[in-house]
Amino acid sequence: MNKNILKLIMVFFAIVAFNACSEDDEIQFTAQTPPDQISFTNDFLGEYLLSEQTAQNNAERFTWESPDFGIPTPITYQLDGSADFEFTAPELLAETSNLQASITVAQLLSLAEAAGLDNDEATENPDTGDLYFRVRALIGSENAENSPETLSEVTTLTVTLIATGGPEPLPVFPNLYFVGNATAADWNNDNNNFPLVRDPENENVFTYTGKFLGGDTNEFKLIENRGAWQPQWGLQDGSFETSEDLGGDPGPFQITDGEGYYTLEVDTENKISSLVAFDEASSEAYASIGIIGFGTTGSDEGWSQDINMTQSTFDPHVWYISEIELFDGEVKFRAEDDWDVANWGSNTEFSGFGSLGGPNIPSSAGTYEVWFNDLTGNYMLISLQ
Template sequence: MKKLIYCVLLISNVLLFNSCTDDKPIFIADLGSEKIAFTNNFASEYLLSKDTKNNIADRFIWNASILGVNSNYEVQAAIDEAFTKPVSIGVSKQTNITVLVSQLLELVDQLGLDEDPKTTDSTGKPNNSGVVYFRVKSKIGNGGAGTQEIISTTHMINIKLIEKVPTSTTCNPLWIVGDAIKNVGWNFSKTTVCDSDVQRVKVSLQNGKFRFFTAENNWATGLNFEYYKGKGYTIDARFKSEGAGDNNFDFIGTPGIYELVVDTSKKTIVLNPSGSFWAVGDATPGGWNFTGGETAIVETSPDIWQATFKFSAGVFRFFKTQGQWDINNNYAYYKNAGYTIDTKLENDGSGDANFKFVGTPGTYTVKINAIDKTIKLN
């Protein structure tokens, strides 16, 4: 009888103890509210070439997950929105990852695209462009049974494989002569660059006349406005025919620096206005602000850009399109293109291969010379 009473008391104490320890509230995080998404500005189209497969196409950035423990993010790509056969771009503990041209070329192969200008798709269009899809995945929670996977909204991007244009040996440069060409005038000192069926030249245009010549110092070889018009060319509206005498091209546009392009295949003559470079980074006055604080590097003469501003210890790189992030004009790009770069600038060694300013902080004039292939600070 004493043993029975002792057991009842023991059970009662256990129950009493448990009732005290269970009074603490339990908090459960709302994992379903967690979201991640890409935050970088994607290019409208990614131009790809097998010759540049080792280059960086872009850097994708996303927001960090907040709830619970996250060890890794994985970026995936696919040729369909359902991600039937996803390709892993990479895994990172950071909230950004570098995407290589070679990785996009894997998707090109899956889509069956090619660089042959003679091939077309089922609709008769060139078979060198398509769309692919990207997403980023993460795990949130406590790392145990409460952990769940979250996936970002799918982002679609356009990719285009650069077609291989057959090399032509019949293309010869043209001489461009006339008072519309600033610092040239009626002298045979400026020629176009011949690239297969395309003739192009960077010139500073002012209101005046000019025409093309197929041979140096041979006035009988002139090709005027009426010649191209008679061949069925579509000519930029900033040109008109002189209408008398030699029927020269008469430039009536806004004076400035332009790229003049004569395409004998498309039968077009067009003008592409000069564009600035933009210096962005903590070594520049605007820092990493790309919404108005960036520094413009202006084209002061054909293929020469320059600007004067204060340099601070830090890194930066150039951009060709204002407000659009890319790494196409970093230190490595110019070095690989054969440029001689000022010793006050170095490669920062990061994946973005930024310019690193290592000189004495102060105001300098930076000059990018695409003719001599130099970048100087004075």
């Protein structure tokens, strides 16, 4: 009998000990609110000019660093805008898992209206004022109540609504330029750096076909603005990345297959890039290429005389004009002052993929930097306003 009781006691203690060990083996993570607030990392303009004509354009791209909640977890970011500093009626501008979000002119116009701003001279409402922005970081992707979160300080942007009745402002587009010793500019970020051609149907997609220097030490990156190293784009562990997301500079592209012609395509939204060889051997060589058309003079006289472009000494298939005044109208690119030699055009303004004998290119009044590539017919008209 005593032996049976002893066995029962031993079994009881074994079960208790097993449960205690099992409970100890269950590791529980507790997320904590970060001690430091999340903060914006991009620079802001002193003033943002807004108009209905540019409503669909991107006005600003907000960037921030990832906060540390103390555990590995997905984070959802919410970018809020407000007409007042207290965020009495905040407007959710973007929700994303990325460390950046772009807002459009239309979103700023909506906030400006809520702030009582307008550009109507018949009213006493101001046309200039401040709008307010913050970013919130929340644990997970379901936005559960009582989830740990951190909130940035409020950032103020000054906006001005352009008065109606004046000339329509030209749209503002993103650009990408080459820098690096595989390119014409070398490692100088303000040396007439060649631009990539922006897809007229998708402002996040760019392409370029041309000459690159090759070798183990010949490299290049992409910058968004000449004269500024940030933001810059390159390769990081084989992926196309930007310094604004990495928090540091990405690595360069390398031309490992030797000097020659290549086609580069990049997508800044989906972070995709490709670099493939291009056979230039059978391409035509031209003594001169000019821009011609009503848009060069504002009259039909523009169709009678080319404005010659400068041929690149680095790549003879690349042509440019550093500054030219254009008028409302149409233009084309023409080789050697002769329609029968070659001419290129397309139906998209500011950038496009021209074809031989293609349609006239629409032009709007303004001062531009113009680039043309006779290998592809691609062109860029970059506003200098």
